[in-house]
Amino acid sequence: MATTRGTAAKKTAAKSKKTKPKAAAPTPKGAPSLADLRRIARSIVTATSVADEKRMLTLYADSVESEEAGQLPTYGIEAIKQKNEQWAKMVSDARWHARNLWADGQTIIIEWEAQLTLRPGGRKALFREIAVHEVRGGKIVRERYYYDPSILGG
Numbered sequence: 001m002a003t004t005r006g007t008a009a010k011k012t013a014a015k016s017k018k019t020k021p022k023a024a025a026p027t028p029k030g031a032p033s034l035a036d037l038r039r040i041a042r043s044i045v046t047a048t049s050v051a052d053e054k055r056m057l058t059l060y061a062d063s064v065e066s067e068e069a070g071q072l073p074t075y076g077i078e079a080i081k082q083k084n085e086q087w088a089k090m091v092s093d094a095r096w097h098a099r100n101l102w103a104d105g106q107t108i109i110i111e112w113e114a115q116l117t118l119r120p121g122g123r124k125a126l127f128r129e130i131a132v133h134e135v136r137g138g139k140i141v142r143e144r145y146y147y148d149p150s151i152l153g154g
Contacts, residue, residue: 031106032135040135041108045098048112053084061139069147090152093117094127108133118152125151 032040040059047056060077067073074083093116100111114127129147133140 032138034103036138037103037106037108037135040133040138040140041101041103041110044108044110044131044133044140045101048096049098051094057081059140061137061141064140065142067144069145069149090119091116092119092122106135108135116151127151 043055043059046052047059057077057080060080062077063075064077064080065073065075066080066083068083074080095115097113098110099113100109102109108131110131110133112127112129112131114129116125116127117123118125127147129145132144132146134142
């Protein structure tokens, strides 16, 4: 009999522990909707995959902060353009593939893999990178790139 009473008590305790699901946290001021965040994420992937610099530049806020692996952050659209020019001097061809993509809150994270042809000499390299983009007001306001910079150096 004690076993039955103990089992009944456990069932009652288990029922009383059930709670209503928590409501979603409020969206922070300036945070995009999930649909907008996903649209921006798709635009990043498309612009990168087809090397459309003009399209990519439209995704940035004017005062964007951008940080490459092992370097100090840069600020503004002109700095992004300069980074793109530096990339073109190092890489003659890049075939990008987004392996994974996460979009939530104000952040887009993309796991990239690229087949690069490096300058000078045409050396081929497999390049893996994690890109983190923070979005506010429908524009990328901050981005950070994590990768092994030695792959680019020869």
